[in-house]
Amino acid sequence: MSPQQIAIALWTLLVKEIKRFTRIWPQTLLPPSITMTMYFIIFGSLIGSRIGEMDGFSYMDFIVPGLIMMSVITNSYSNVASSFFSNKFQRSIEEMMVSPMPNWVILSGFVLGGMARGLGVGVIVTIVSLFFTRLSVAHPLLTVGVVVLTAALFSLGGFINALLADKFDDISIVPTFVLTPLTYLGGVFYSISLLPSFWQGVSLLNPILYMVNVFRYGFLGVSDIPVGWALAAILCFILVLFAIALWMLERGKGIRS
Amino acid sequence: MAEPALSIPALSIRGLTKVYANGFQALKGIDLEVAEGDFFALLGPNGAGKSTTLGVVSSLVQKSDGKVEIFGTDIDRDFARAKYHLGVVPQEFNFNQFEKVIDIVLAQAGYYGMPRREALPRAEELLRDLGLWDKRNGSARMLSGGMKRRLMIARALMHRPRLLILDEPTAGVDIELRRSMWDYMRRINREEGTTIILTTHYLEEAESLCRHVAIINHGEIIRNTGVRELLAELDTETFLLDLARPLGEAPVVEGFEVSLSEPAQLTVAVHRGQRLNDVFAALNDRGIEVVSMRNRANRLEEMFVSMVEQGNAATAKAEGQA
Numbered sequence: 167m168s169p170q171q172i173a174i175a176l177w178t179l180l181v182k183e184i185k186r187f188t189r190i191w192p193q194t195l196l197p198p199s200i201t202m203t204m205y206f207i208i209f210g211s212l213i214g215s216r217i218g219e220m221d222g223f224s225y226m227d228f229i230v231p232g233l234i235m236m237s238v239i240t241n242s243y244s245n246v247a248s249s250f251f252s253n254k255f256q257r258s259i260e261e262m263m264v265s266p267m268p269n270w271v272i273l274s275g276f277v278l279g280g281m282a283r284g285l286g287v288g289v290i291v292t293i294v295s296l297f298f299t300r301l302s303v304a305h306p307l308l309t310v311g312v313v314v315l316t317a318a319l320f321s322l323g324g325f326i327n328a329l330l331a332d333k334f335d336d337i338s339i340v341p342t343f344v345l346t347p348l349t350y351l352g353g354v355f356y357s358i359s360l361l362p363s364f365w366q367g368v369s370l371l372n373p374i375l376y377m378v379n380v381f382r383y384g385f386l387g388v389s390d391i392p393v394g395w396a397l398a399a400i401l402c403f404i405l406v407l408f409a410i411a412l413w414m415l416e417r418g419k420g421i422r423s
Numbered sequence: 424m425a426e427p428a429l430s431i432p433a434l435s436i437r438g439l440t441k442v443y444a445n446g447f448q449a450l451k452g453i454d455l456e457v458a459e460g461d462f463f464a465l466l467g468p469n470g471a472g473k474s475t476t477l478g479v480v481s482s483l484v485q486k487s488d489g490k491v492e493i494f495g496t497d498i499d500r501d502f503a504r505a506k507y508h509l510g511v512v513p514q515e516f517n518f519n520q521f522e523k524v525i526d527i528v529l530a531q532a533g534y535y536g537m538p539r540r541e542a543l544p545r546a547e548e549l550l551r552d553l554g555l556w557d558k559r560n561g562s563a564r565m566l567s568g569g570m571k572r573r574l575m576i577a578r579a580l581m582h583r584p585r586l587l588i589l590d591e592p593t594a595g596v597d598i599e600l601r602r603s604m605w606d607y608m609r610r611i612n613r614e615e616g617t618t619i620i621l622t623t624h625y626l627e628e629a630e631s632l633c634r635h636v637a638i639i640n641h642g643e644i645i646r647n648t649g650v651r652e653l654l655a656e657l658d659t660e661t662f663l664l665d666l667a668r669p670l671g672e673a674p675v676v677e678g679f680e681v682s683l684s685e686p687a688q689l690t691v692a693v694h695r696g697q698r699l700n701d702v703f704a705a706l707n708d709r710g711i712e713v714v715s716m717r718n719r720a721n722r723l724e725e726m727f728v729s730m731v732e733q734g735n736a737a738t739a740k741a742e743g744q745a
């Protein structure tokens with residue numbers, strides 16, 4: 167395909183994905199807005215006012231970046247996992263497979279779709295947070311950069327999950343038993359400096375901790391971990407997952423007999 | 424004098440083999456060639472290897488061995504280029520049922536890199552031709568079974584493929600709609616020169632539409648010839664004669680196999696070289712009045728059943744000797 171044809175194919179996939187999650191907005195865009203509003207009310211306003219400061223900031227200010235990042239992670243992942251698996255289940259993936267689109271375009275189209283939903287929900291949650299606090303952004307470029315990279319990373323994760331899944335249950339296992347615990351233990355609600363040294367060490371094995379902290383650094387200018395290392399780690403994870411997902415697609419894993 | 428250019432076949436398959444992960448050998452080194460502009464039927468009983476063959480051609484099934492070329496392009500060397508020539512209408516509905524009809528066909532054009540300014544008029548042309556234009560803004564799940572099949576044909580034709588593969592396109596479609604789909608397929612074959620490969624269980628469909636036919640059984644091509652040539656080999660044709668009055672037993676007509684299928688219906692087997700007129704004369708002599716007559720079954724169907732039965736018997740014998 168020529169570069170122009172590839173651009174058209176990629177745009178087609180992206181628009182199709184955006185249409186999909188906006189068509190079912192009560193399932194995709196509304197729930198995270200309501201859930202995060204509850205977090206802001208209960209943890210930020212009601213309990214947060216009794217907790218006091220965290221790393222020198224009000225508890226509400228401290229948790230806002232983490233909650234935005236949590237929404238981006240969950241929605242990027244689940245968008246690609248459910249969309250690609252639905253395409254597999256309904257066999258509409260065959261539309262793409264019989265076309266001359268290269269596999270990397272198919273992969274990128276789904277990943278961009280996941281990023282679009284993750285970032286869209288991130289914007290909605292940010293707007294909701296403005297009803298509870300006045301956000302200030304210390305490092306705007308870094309903030310945007312890290313949230314975009316995180317959305318890409320978890321979209322890739324969702325893609326691999328969907329490729330390996332044989333039934334709908336298989337795409338809910340990872341979000342429920344892996345992503346949610348890692349996100350809750352990834353410093354969204356607390357600074358790891360509050361933990362005993364052993365658990366601080368254990369926390370450093372959690373990749374989500376790095377994303378949440380860099381994102382928080384972008385907003386507040388404080389982080390538990392070195393920002394440069396965290397960005398390098400996210401980029402490495404993206405490259406590795408992209409290579410794995412593409413290799414699986416080339417092999418026809420889960421989609422070709 | 425310059426030699427005429429050799430025409431490149433629309434599809435060329437050499438030694439195609441497919442062994443599934445469970446060890447089942449679906450294709451045993453088949454060879455097949457379909458000329459450009461042909462209307463070709465691939466026939467065979469369920470599980471014979473038809474869909475596997477077409478699956479390999481359309482990239483949905485990975486071959487174990489062999490060579491496949493689409494308009495001269497080897498799929499192992501440049502599958503993307505080969506795919507531009509190919510349109511596929513699968514057996515099962517394989518579109519997102521929740522999407523709008525127009526979005527489904529436009530997305531397909533996009534996957535082939537077709538700009539929207541070209542895709543929109545093409546979508547209108549196809550949806551109008553196939554009677555789906557009024558449904559374009561409705562969800563695909565609201566379409567009837569026949570409309571869904573037509574939607575898959577429209578989708579497959581969006582990028583103007585030179586080779587169209589139709590895997591049982593009229594399965595579950597009512598007679599009227601089937602006829603209109605036949606007319607449409609004939610039209611694109613004749614007017615646009617689209618090569619069509621068809622699998623079907625309705626052998627009447629193959630007899631009516633196709634010029635060439637290959638019969639596949641147990642992963643092997645057991646016959647590959649012209650439909651006319653195949654029918655010319657037919658030794659026996661069976662006719663059903665509806666009688667004015669019921670009979671107690673079948674009349675004896677010398678040289679013909681005549682039986683009573685119903686009290687007022689005779690079954691007559693007419694071998695090649697025999698004259699149906701002799702049957703009518705014999706019945707007339709006995710005062711038996713015939714009010715109507717028809718073929719018992721589709722002619723190709725009789726030949727197909729006989730070939731597949733012979734093939735199955737040969738396979739059973741070979742397995743017994745092994």
